[in-house]
Amino acid sequence: MKEQIRAVLKDYWGYDRFRELQEDIILSVLEGKDTLALLPTGGGKSICFQVPGLVKEGICIVISPLIALMKDQVENLKKRGINAGAIYSGLSTREIESMLSNCVYGDSVKFLYVSPERLKTPLFINHLQQMNVSLLAVDEAHCISQWGYDFRPPYLEISKIREYLPDVPVLALTATATPEVVVDIQEKLGFPELNTFQKSFKRDNLTYMVVKEQNKMGRMIRVINHYPGTGIVYVRNRRKTKEIAEYIAAHNITADFYHAGLSAEVRDAKQNDWMNDKTRVIVSTNAFGMGIDKPDVRWVIHLDIPDTLEAYFQEAGRGGRDLKPSTAVMLYDDGDIKELKESFENSFPPISLIRKSYDALCNYYRIPLGYGENSTFDFQINEVAKQIDIKPLELYYCISFLDKIGVLMMNEDGKRVSVVTMVMRDKKLEQFYKKEPQYEWLIKLLLRTYGGIFTNYIKIYEENLATRSETEVSRIMNDLRTLSQMGVLTYIPRTKTPQISFLENRVDSNYLYFDDAIYKERKEVAAKRLNAVLHFVESTDQCRSQLLLAYFGETKSTPCGTCDVCLRWHKNQIRLKEEKEMVEQILKHRGTPYDEIIREVSKQFPEKKVIEIMRKLIDLGQI
Numbered sequence: 229m230k231e232q233i234r235a236v237l238k239d240y241w242g243y244d245r246f247r248e249l250q251e252d253i254i255l256s257v258l259e260g261k262d263t264l265a266l267l268p269t270g271g272g273k274s275i276c277f278q279v280p281g282l283v284k285e286g287i288c289i290v291i292s293p294l295i296a297l298m299k300d301q302v303e304n305l306k307k308r309g310i311n312a313g314a315i316y317s318g319l320s321t322r323e324i325e326s327m328l329s330n331c332v333y334g335d336s337v338k339f340l341y342v343s344p345e346r347l348k349t350p351l352f353i354n355h356l357q358q359m360n361v362s363l364l365a366v367d368e369a370h371c372i373s374q375w376g377y378d379f380r381p382p383y384l385e386i387s388k389i390r391e392y393l394p395d396v397p398v399l400a401l402t403a404t405a406t407p408e409v410v411v412d413i414q415e416k417l418g419f420p421e422l423n424t425f426q427k428s429f430k431r432d433n434l435t436y437m438v439v440k441e442q443n444k445m446g447r448m449i450r451v452i453n454h455y456p457g458t459g460i461v462y463v464r465n466r467r468k469t470k471e472i473a474e475y476i477a478a479h480n481i482t483a484d485f486y487h488a489g490l491s492a493e494v495r496d497a498k499q500n501d502w503m504n505d506k507t508r509v510i511v512s513t514n515a516f517g518m519g520i521d522k523p524d525v526r527w528v529i530h531l532d533i534p535d536t537l538e539a540y541f542q543e544a545g546r547g548g549r550d551l552k553p554s555t556a557v558m559l560y561d562d563g564d565i566k567e568l569k570e571s572f573e574n575s576f577p578p579i580s581l582i583r584k585s586y587d588a589l590c591n592y593y594r595i596p597l598g599y600g601e602n603s604t605f606d607f608q609i610n611e612v613a614k615q616i617d618i619k620p621l622e623l624y625y626c627i628s629f630l631d632k633i634g635v636l637m638m639n640e641d642g643k644r645v646s647v648v649t650m651v652m653r654d655k656k657l658e659q660f661y662k663k664e665p666q667y668e669w670l671i672k673l674l675l676r677t678y679g680g681i682f683t684n685y686i687k688i689y690e691e692n693l694a695t696r697s698e699t700e701v702s703r704i705m706n707d708l709r710t711l712s713q714m715g716v717l718t719y720i721p722r723t724k725t726p727q728i729s730f731l732e733n734r735v736d737s738n739y740l741y742f743d744d745a746i747y748k749e750r751k752e753v754a755a756k757r758l759n760a761v762l763h764f765v766e767s768t769d770q771c772r773s774q775l776l777l778a779y780f781g782e783t784k785s786t787p788c789g790t791c792d793v794c795l796r797w798h799k800n801q802i803r804l805k806e807e808k809e810m811v812e813q814i815l816k817h818r819g820t821p822y823d824e825i826i827r828e829v830s831k832q833f834p835e836k837k838v839i840e841i842m843r844k845l846i847d848l849g850q851i
Contacts, residue, residue: 229258236282237275240308247272253425254280257363257399262419264369264400266410266426269545273401274301277365280399281339282310286362287331290341293368293380295639296488298341305339313684314341315352317637317729318604318644320720323685326649328355330683344371344382345634345731347389349602356389361396364389366417369400370538373412376405377536377757379750382634382731387418403545404429404538407781429541429780433548435790436772437557438765444559445472448529449479451557452509457526458502461511462543464532472531473511483509486516514543523550530558533568533765536757537779540764560765572758576751577625579744581618583737585626586635588616590734600730607638607728627728635740639727646722647685648674648708651715660716670707671716673697685720768793806833810841818851 233254237243246254249267253276256263267273281288292298298314305312313327324346331337332355346352364386370376372383390398400413414422441447452459461476463469469485476483484498484507501507503522510516514534528547534540540558548554577585592615593605613620627638650671652660661668673693678686690708694701705721712719764775772791777783787794810833817825822842829838845851 229255233258233279233283236279240282240310241275246275249425249427250275253399256423256425257397258283260395260397261423262398262400262414262417262421264402264410264414264419264422264424266402266405266424268427268429268431269403269542273367273403276401277363277399278305278310278339281363281365284362286360287337288339288363288365289356289359289361290339290365290367291344291347291383291386292341293344293371293378293383295343297367298343302339302341310338311336312339312341313337315346316341316343317345317602317731318639318727321351321602322718323647323720324351326683326685328352331355332358334683344380344385345637347382347385353389353392357392361393364393364396364398366398366400367402369402369413369417370405370409372400372416373405373409374749375409375412375753377538378632379753380632380634384416387416390418403542404780406779410781429777429782430773430785431545431548432788433551433553434544435553435555435788436544436776437555437792438772439557439559439792440561441559442561444531444561445475447559448472448531449476449481451527451529452476452481455527455555457524458505458508458510458522459525459527459529460516460543460546461509461529461531462516462534463511463513466513468531469511469513473509476509476511481509482507483511486510486512488513514539521549522546524552525549525554526552527555527557530556533558533560533564533761535568535571535761537760537764537776538757540761541776541780558765565762565765568758568761572754574621574625575628576747576754577622577629579747581622582626582629583740585616585618585623586630586737586740588618589627589636589728590730592616593730595730595734597736598733601733602729602731604727604729606723606725608726630740633740634731636731637729639729644723645687646690646708647720648678648681648688648717649685650674650682650717652717653682657716664714667707667711667716669697670704671711674717685718690722768796806837807841809833810838811845814838814842814845814851 230251233251234245237246249265250272253263253265257277257280265273265276267276277288277290290301295316298316302312302314313330315324315327327340328351331340342352366372366383366386371378371380372386373379390396398417398419400417402413405413410424410426411422414424439447448461461472463472466487466489469487473483473485484501486495486498490498498507498510502510525547528544530540530543534543544556547556589612590600592612593603595603609623610620613623616623618626627636630636631638657671661671670693673696674681674688677693677696678688680686690701690704693704697704708717708719709721711717760779764772767775771787771794773788774785777785789798810829813829813832814825817828820828825842826835826838842851
């Protein structure tokens, strides 16, 4: 078995050997054991389910809450010649049905990525029971734990679908989890026995620096100039990414910005320039880094304080994956502490306001009780907030809360490319050409350009088709709409508008998935995480690495010796030792004239320091 999985690793990824724990995790899964893999950022979690998914017959279902990561992994698998697909909120019912049918009746799909809210839909369950499922992989598994930093009730559906897959092993994966979360994950997923593979969170090559700084921009430039190589600057919102990238570029440093609101093509171009060292600095929200494995990141700067230590550990951990020295620098001021506390309070709106927002949204989109599941609408938050008489920021946090409990989902960037699948084929298509010859050129262009168009929804780019056919983009789009109306193909045009998706049928707001007790508990857990972040940032007497490791349950670590606290301690120790030696030398010359003592002792130590110590000794009456 070891030879087989090593061969798969070599054939598809080009690696000769697995990273630490990867092989043990894969062998555990192949033995049919439910397994929890706890690997920090950069530990190669995806390999742990992708390799056994390729070895075993059937489909590996991967559950993930991160749509961007799902898309990236599907594209990366396809580039390696592995057939994969994804189902998530925002897709049309036709797209979802097409993908599920391919998983049931086709034999080529090896990986199906699904968001957790899909699991309980009758459409998914009906198809699931007909699939040949080989493995159930649960990414970001901390989301299932009530103690996790992003508890999501839809994850609780995973244990229910295991009833349809009695002999299928589960591999749960996460980069960060406290000891209580590790146990809770396995209980919630129905593991028959605890089976955890955990790599230490200690990063010997990573230095943590936390600096209180009023002029954060100036200090940021000094840090970038001090450390060679490429790096990442993390900020909290999209607007700041562009502003700060321009500020860095103005200091003759190549920099670019990145966030989820950019188109896939633009994001790919920016990412590739950075990966290939054409761009030295990328300024981003936390959207950057997922699934990106650049080994030689020499530094990571945080200009805003992350909401949780879990998030900070993952983002800082994107530095130094080549195991060479790397530095994580967090710059903060008093305003950042205030903003973090305000953000915490805002993220837990009053229950009455959450219910009011839910009812107002349903009424705005004219969704009656018992309807609305899987419906998606264009969504401009300022316009909607004005119509339903709620402040935009309040509405945003209410929607974020409803998102976390699995009621709806907001797609802020709204960008998705056009997709097409062919409905007609063979003789019917030939008959259509004879009847409507003016469309034959476009259909044949589609067939030549995009493979798999008869079985899958394929992403298309109207501009490319227009260039190849020397015609206008508007004509391409109009003809595709006409062909879709005629039943020749199905065309779902691209959109640039933010969207909101209702994941469940509308219910009376009094029966939403939370009550006062659950809400209070969630807020208390979040408050503990907030306090852990504040303690990490404001602490000045304990090693940064030790603080992080203790949070994740490793309580017997030693000081790193390189963080700002350790360096300050070493500097103080050196100063105290030097002062002790000066005192000893001064006391040896007791009774000698003042100027002579200074002259003699200053042969070994700085004169200014000697005078300072002598004045202290005089004040203490020792000389």
